[in-house]
Amino acid sequence: MGSTGVILIADPNPFVRSFLSRELKTAGYQTAEAGTSREIVNYLHSGHLPALMIMELDFPIAVGMNVLNRIHDLVPTVPHIIYTHLTEYENSSEAKKADAFIEKNDDPDELFQTIDAVLARYQSKKPLR
Amino acid sequence: MNIWGKPVITTRIFAILFLLLSTTVGMGVTSIWNAGQFNQMINRVIVEDIPAIEAAREIETSLANQKGFATYYFLDGDPKWLNELSVHRKVFLHWLDQALLVNQEPKQRNLLEGIQKKFAVYVTEKDRVIDLYKAGDRKTGEELHWKVREQFFELKEMAATYKQVNELNIQQALETSRAKMQRLSSAAVVFMICALIFGVLLAFIMISQILMPIRRLSREAAVTGEPAPPGNEVRLLRTRVHGLMQHIDRTRSELEQSQELLMNSEKMALVGKLSTEVAHSIRNPMTSINMRLFSLKRNIDLTEVQKEDFEVVAEEMRRLDNIVSNFLEFSKPHKLKKRRIDISTVVDMTLDLLFYRLEVHSVKVVRKRSASLPLIEADPELLKEVFVNLMVNACEAIEIDGEVTITEQEAVAENIGRAVVVKFTDNGPGMSEELQKRVLEPFETTKPQGTGLGLFIAVRIVKEHGGTLELHSKEGQGTTFILTFPALEEV
Numbered sequence: 001m002g003s004t005g006v007i008l009i010a011d012p013n014p015f016v017r018s019f020l021s022r023e024l025k026t027a028g029y030q031t032a033e034a035g036t037s038r039e040i041v042n043y044l045h046s047g048h049l050p051a052l053m054i055m056e057l058d059f060p061i062a063v064g065m066n067v068l069n070r071i072h073d074l075v076p077t078v079p080h081i082i083y084t085h086l087t088e089y090e091n092s093s094e095a096k097k098a099d100a101f102i103e104k105n106d107d108p109d110e111l112f113q114t115i116d117a118v119l120a121r122y123q124s125k126k127p128l129r
Numbered sequence: 130m131n132i133w134g135k136p137v138i139t140t141r142i143f144a145i146l147f148l149l150l151s152t153t154v155g156m157g158v159t160s161i162w163n164a165g166q167f168n169q170m171i172n173r174v175i176v177e178d179i180p181a182i183e184a185a186r187e188i189e190t191s192l193a194n195q196k197g198f199a200t201y202y203f204l205d206g207d208p209k210w211l212n213e214l215s216v217h218r219k220v221f222l223h224w225l226d227q228a229l230l231v232n233q234e235p236k237q238r239n240l241l242e243g244i245q246k247k248f249a250v251y252v253t254e255k256d257r258v259i260d261l262y263k264a265g266d267r268k269t270g271e272e273l274h275w276k277v278r279e280q281f282f283e284l285k286e287m288a289a290t291y292k293q294v295n296e297l298n299i300q301q302a303l304e305t306s307r308a309k310m311q312r313l314s315s316a317a318v319v320f321m322i323c324a325l326i327f328g329v330l331l332a333f334i335m336i337s338q339i340l341m342p343i344r345r346l347s348r349e350a351a352v353t354g355e356p357a358p359p360g361n362e363v364r365l366l367r368t369r370v371h372g373l374m375q376h377i378d379r380t381r382s383e384l385e386q387s388q389e390l391l392m393n394s395e396k397m398a399l400v401g402k403l404s405t406e407v408a409h410s411i412r413n414p415m416t417s418i419n420m421r422l423f424s425l426k427r428n429i430d431l432t433e434v435q436k437e438d439f440e441v442v443a444e445e446m447r448r449l450d451n452i453v454s455n456f457l458e459f460s461k462p463h464k465l466k467k468r469r470i471d472i473s474t475v476v477d478m479t480l481d482l483l484f485y486r487l488e489v490h491s492v493k494v495v496r497k498r499s500a501s502l503p504l505i506e507a508d509p510e511l512l513k514e515v516f517v518n519l520m521v522n523a524c525e526a527i528e529i530d531g532e533v534t535i536t537e538q539e540a541v542a543e544n545i546g547r548a549v550v551v552k553f554t555d556n557g558p559g560m561s562e563e564l565q566k567r568v569l570e571p572f573e574t575t576k577p578q579g580t581g582l583g584l585f586i587a588v589r590i591v592k593e594h595g596g597t598l599e600l601h602s603k604e605g606q607g608t609t610f611i612l613t614f615p616a617l618e619e620v
Contacts, residue, residue: 016413
């Protein structure tokens with residue numbers, strides 16, 4: 001699975017980012033990290049579109065839906081998984097545009113399985129660059 | 130339309146009362162004044178006019194009585210005629226003196242004085258005639274007698290005039306009295322009409338501006354629309370005002386209660402906001418710790434002791450997570466996903482969920498259910514949360530041979546009407562009154578590991594469903610939680 005492109009991990013907690021990054025790299029993915037909404041936008045503007053984004057909604061300053069709306073505007077075609085403990089947003093219209101909504105808990109297995117599934121679905125539809 | 134312009138009722142009433150009193154006093158004063166006048170007039174008639182006229186008549190009579198005695202004496206020379214004459218002269222002078230004593234007008238006084246003078250001359254002349262007769266000079270006597278005779282007639286004329294003047298006085302007094310009486314009657318009629326008008330006006334104002342408004346006010350002040358009690362308007366108003374005051378008292382105490390409630394809920398809102406902030410901040414690093422723990426557990430082999438330590442850490446993390454979740458639950462406004470449900474289904478779900486926990490605590494569950502309960506409109510997930518909370522509390526409170534009785538029945542509740550009631554009765558140790566008061570408040574807990582939010586959230590959820598949660602307990606006799614929900618009307 002190593003050749004699927006970069007997975008952008010967007011989470012304000014550096015330890016969560018490094019844990020997910022480590023686990024994903026072990027599984028053969030390439031990763032990039034963004035700790036603030038500005039870092040996400042900067043990454044998306046740098047010309048490297050990620051193959052997938054893992055998104056926490058609980059960012060300081062630009063909370064939840066605002067970040068999600070910006071991303072929808074900037075890169076509407078990039079698949080993204082919302083990985084958060086803000087479960088009250090699960091049924092919002094913005095969250096429903098995401099490819100998956102996973103509640104953040106101690107077991108990251110559900111996230112990893114979903115990443116595989118979403119990537120597989122996208123790769124079968126269109127080849128990535 | 131206000132024909133009175135600005136004046137207020139009191140001014141109007143006083144104005145009319147003043148007019149009414151003035152009329153009455155005016156009538157009285159006029160009557161007294163007229164009575165005085167009459168009295169004066171009658172006095173004058175009695176003291177002056179009647180004695181004067183009596184004297185005038187006597188003067189006329191006694192003068193007339195003097196006629197003829199000189200002639201008789203001339204004829205027979207008998208001196209008894211002269212005696213008689215002198216008697217009548219005395220009577221005449223007596224009455225003349227009487228008349229002069231009476232207080233009279235100058236005209237009458239002049240007349241009297243004229244009579245007095247004339248009578249003196251007449252007596253002198255007449256005595257000369259008699260002397261001439263006595264002396265035997267009959268011829269000269271007779272000549273003089275004829276002259277004296279003229280004087281007598283003049284005197285008589287004067288006495289008659291005096292009498293007429295007096296009669297005229299009385300006549301005038303009578304006419305004056307009649308005219309006065311006429312004026313007095315007219316004044317009395319005018320005063321009576323005025324008094325009648327002012328009285329009617331006063332009555333009109335009293336009725337239209339006081340009695341009618343009082344009656345209207347009492348009718349409008351009826352608090353609960355009860356029928357009017359017997360009694361006059363003022364008593365009725367007093368009853369109504371009394372009722373209103375009671376109503377105000379009740380409203381005030383309700384207001385105080387709701388203010389207290391508001392303050393409490395403001396406090397809760399602040400605490401909620403604070404706890405959300407804290408819970409959010411804590412949860413993020415906690416998730417990170419949990420992830421690492423999970424990873425550790427998966428990647429290393431632990432000794433038994435290490436495993437035990439690890440489990441305790443994991444368990445405590447779960448507990449922290451639970452506390453944080455409770456705090457978030459407490460502050461989060463519930464979005465009720467209501468649907469029509471049978472409350473027994475929720476009880477079933479709760480018991481399924483708690484199956485193992487009931488086993489662990491060896492608690493027996495007894496269910497009492499009415500044949501057909503009406504449906505309620507509720508969020509089953511939230512209700513399940515409430516029931517689980519109550520059941521877990523019961524399980525933890527019960528020490529040995531635990532039994533929880535769940536009663537589901539239909540009832541009619543105050544402020545709700547037709548309702549569905551669910552009772553959770555345990556045979557645990559019960560609660561003191563002090564504890565009963567505190568246990569429904571937030572952050573009050575008897576459990577060393579509790580957050581003190583479980584029952585508070587339960588109460589809130591039940592209230593959000595339009596229901597009530599009550600607690601009945603006695604120390605040593607178990608506890609009953611009674612949940613009442615409004616029943617759906619059958620279609």
